[in-house]
Amino acid sequence: MKRPFEMFAVTAWTALTLCVGSAPTSLPAAEHAEVVERVGEDIRYLASDELEGRGPATKGLEQAAEHMIKRFQQLGLTSGAEDGSYRQPFEIAIDTKVIEPKTSLVLRGPDGQELKLELGKDFQPLAIGGGGKLQADVVFAGYGISAPKFKYDDYDGADVEGKVVVVIRREPQQDDEKSPFDGKKVTSHSYIRTKLQTAKKRKAAAVLLINDVFTTGPKNADELVTSSTFGTRGMGIPFAHLTQAVVGQVLAKTPIQVGETKLTDAAGLERHIDETLKPVSQPLAGWTAELEFGFESVKANVANVVGVIEGDGPLANETIVIGAHYDHLGYGPFGSRRPQRREVHNGADDNATGTAAVMELSRRLSQRDKKPARRLVFIGFSAEERGIIGSNYYIEHPLIPLEDTVAMINFDMIGHLQDKGLLLGGVQSAQGFAGLVEQANGEDTIKVNTSGPMGGSDHSGFYRKGIPVFAFFTGMTDLYHTPDDDFDTINVEGVVETINFAERLLDQVIALPERPKFVKSKAKPQRGGAMAYLGVVPDYADTGEGLRVTDVNKDSPADTGGMKAGDFIIKIGEIDVPDIQGLANGLRKYKAGQKVDFVVRRGKEEKTLKVTLGQPKKGS
Template sequence: MTGLRRRPLLQALGTLALPALAAAEPARGPQADLARLQAHQRFLADPLLEGRETGTRGYDLAAAYVASQFAQLGLKPRGDAGGFAQAVPLKTARLAATPPVLELCRGTSCERLAWLDEFSTRPDIALARSEVSAPLVFAGYGISAPAFGLDDYAGLDVKGRIAVVLSGRPPQMPSEQGAHYGNARTKQELAARHGAIGVITLSTPRSEIVAPFHNNRLFADSVSMDWVTPEGHGGSDIPGMQAMASVSVQAAPRLLAALGRDYATLIADAEAGRPLPRGELGLSARLTRDSVHGQARSHNVVGFIEGRHPRLKHEVIVLSAHLDHLGKKGDAVYPGAMDNALGIATLLEVARLQAHSATRPDRSILFVALTAEEKNYLGSVYFARHPPVPATALVANINIDMPILLHDFSTVVALGAQHSTLGAAVERAVRKLGLNTAPDPQPEQSRFTRSDQYSFVRRGIPAVILGPGGSSFDAREDGDALMREFRRLRYHQPGDDLSQSFHWRAVQRFAQLQWELLAEVARQPERPRWQPGDFFGELFGSRR
């Protein structure tokens, strides 16, 4: 893992090495400028910003930079009080010095799981001291998906109990629908609707690939956040849900012993889509947490370009990217050069292309740098619920998050595209650059529900997020291998820094692609809509 290169910020901005680019696409209209993309990224990922964690000075500096760029481009401010900043009221919680306790009890005999080796949990945002004790019930994956023949709560009584569920979802489910059902919040909401007061999630070999349990140790002392309603409640509260914890692969078999099926066999059955045993586990659990509460301030940065069409200008596209990252842990800075300084650099360059375009777009556009994505997407949840324009005017979201641009990509993965008429716009934009679309090469990552676009989907707004596919114009490159290596070695690590071997032609092409897509959506004659009978349209479309 490459260490951070300490150097003065102004020197970094003045020593950009600009490689000669062999143009893979013919010139057509405004072209993305690589030097600007590099300059934005180098500023935002510089160690002096200390990882841009929500609520810190480093984030505020990054937000001021974005606002100054918006102002320079002539975007209209659409934040609070005539400025670019939309304040997101936040409350914070951190685990107290006394570690949490999770005990498994059979009758009067109890065993305590080892904190961070065998279980993890987050602070309680609502209570300074939380103590929950209840019987355990195994509910399979904790999913109710009738369209896929799956209802883990059928005939199961979890009222007043803690539901024990496997992480993720059956691998046979389609990628994006599976991402919804496997989402932790979706599972907690469903368990609460069935009367459960808590959820314990069991790690699996598959979940270890996506998010190794030992990573919990790195962020055990991190601050949790939630946005605050005018009444002072947590905006992400799930009524009735009092306890959440995760249990490691090593400890999981101890919770499931009463099922009469060993853990390895149960996981094999789950992977194969075979029925799982469900029911009482003959155990109760006691979870105790002490939390220290506080408040934080942060904000989204919002700029606006008004459309020119008499009718379509009242329909607004949101182009978004998250500005925050993980901050600083001890002496280690997490710069987030790929995640998501590169995404914000792309957003700024697309805003420049639009601002300098010879013609204004038909539809209006909101350019939004979002806070608190790394805190469960709080900035986008707040923005989608409190947009600076009428909520019914929002017609589409194009989100940019962590494009892993290490190879000369020739294919594009467009998560969400097939669910709405945005898919046609994606195809047109991709073809303009001589590219092709490709299926999600890593469906186990559940990326569609793991970034800000999902906050818009949950409000009934069609959304899409683009990323590079594994194919490359350079036959010597294995894009899938390079992206897997990034996720294994650098994702959410200090090594996501400016020393990485970014493929600059790919960076430029990706920005051009985002511009082409935005232009396509801005001028298509019909308002973006969910496809007839689409899963997400049926699930969330009524919220419009």
């Protein structure tokens, strides 16, 4: 699940509590118990180890889709797809892998030594750097950090233009509370992206990374990371992970000279820099690197699941979408908050609960004596965890015209209803929605918090298209995106209570005499420390071609600067933008009021747009 705000940030809800009614449930006790058991079984199945965390390219994701399809078929819902399959298929990129025949690394020394390194044992190319082929001299560049604020610069006086630089992972004195690099806390200078950006700025040809002592630990576990560990979008500079043993062979022949001291291994280099906090960058005289790194994207076929209950009457052509994403993280590490634990991430709360809610509502609405006044489209979105891809795909390729879609109701993580109540986003997205909430909550005692940011789950794309939304959410927990988000942590009674309220609210929307009038919320200035405001909706899907702009907010800095939907942002000032993190880096580096060059690709043409950034925003 992507958490709130239209641009990839996690924001705390500020709550306005609305509590109406007194009855604990509107269902008879026996029926209520039956519903709790039925909904619980759906959640239990979807969050079982058998479904492998419902990750892309797992059998479990397909099993989850089949579970929804069979339910829709049993209930008599028609297929939203023309071929009757209930599926809207699409393809996503899930990884980047090394092309072995196009990958090699050879180090040649001053006396004709030749170290032909073994892929996966001695070195590992990293996709975040990108592919390339070159031969160049080798320079040791310390930690690869340029930090004038801390009076430390590994590149000061070092000629690295056109050279291959060898750098140490992380940053100096990282286990020292007195370190100028914010004590034991990590600064941005330790980030892989920052190291690559810095090397590119200094016009280095490639970067070779070695582990630091902090990473290898007391057991000296000098392990190589996988090709996609740090990301999958190339930053335009070949990048590989080397073992300390390989660097040790180089240093044994060509030590780093510091005064009378010769440093002959990686640990000694790191120790010297940490003790003195002085860079020792210098050429590894006579050594060259000849490298070729090739990568290819790994794709997966996934599908949205769509079932329809047709409406009846004069408003039958108007559509209400009821949705939830049914995918999760699989075995990680992508998206996991515990990436070191290569275990199944069952995603009970995120989002087996929301998926169960969609199926339960489809049951209730399909079993009524009369058809609804408006068409109801029930959707299980896929690839939400990869960047809200499934719902955005539906919006770009709607199975029911968006102009006929009058509202969207989304469920994402509704498994932890507690005293704080239900967090209901979107109440301000249409005139009269607040009144509908009050009417719907007239029977049950359920706290409904209706103030806060719109949120960034599958409803957000509908909102961008001017469609009113409701977004159901019961709050974040420490289990979020960990292997511990299991069925036994779920408040199933709370899920059913949420579904009961959602059914009554849906009935209110169905019964509206006219389509709800969309209201776009006004973003409010945010206090310091936030990113500058650009006003674009990014496409989280992995294309490897820069960051695609899905939409541009009217009268925003991006709009005023000439940016258009479909542009690919390549660069912000001196910051490369291969992905969403690159955009975040650029908007943090440059401040509101600055006029910054944005390099975008539009079709086959590159353009430079001058954009004056705005004040940080929140709330939309």
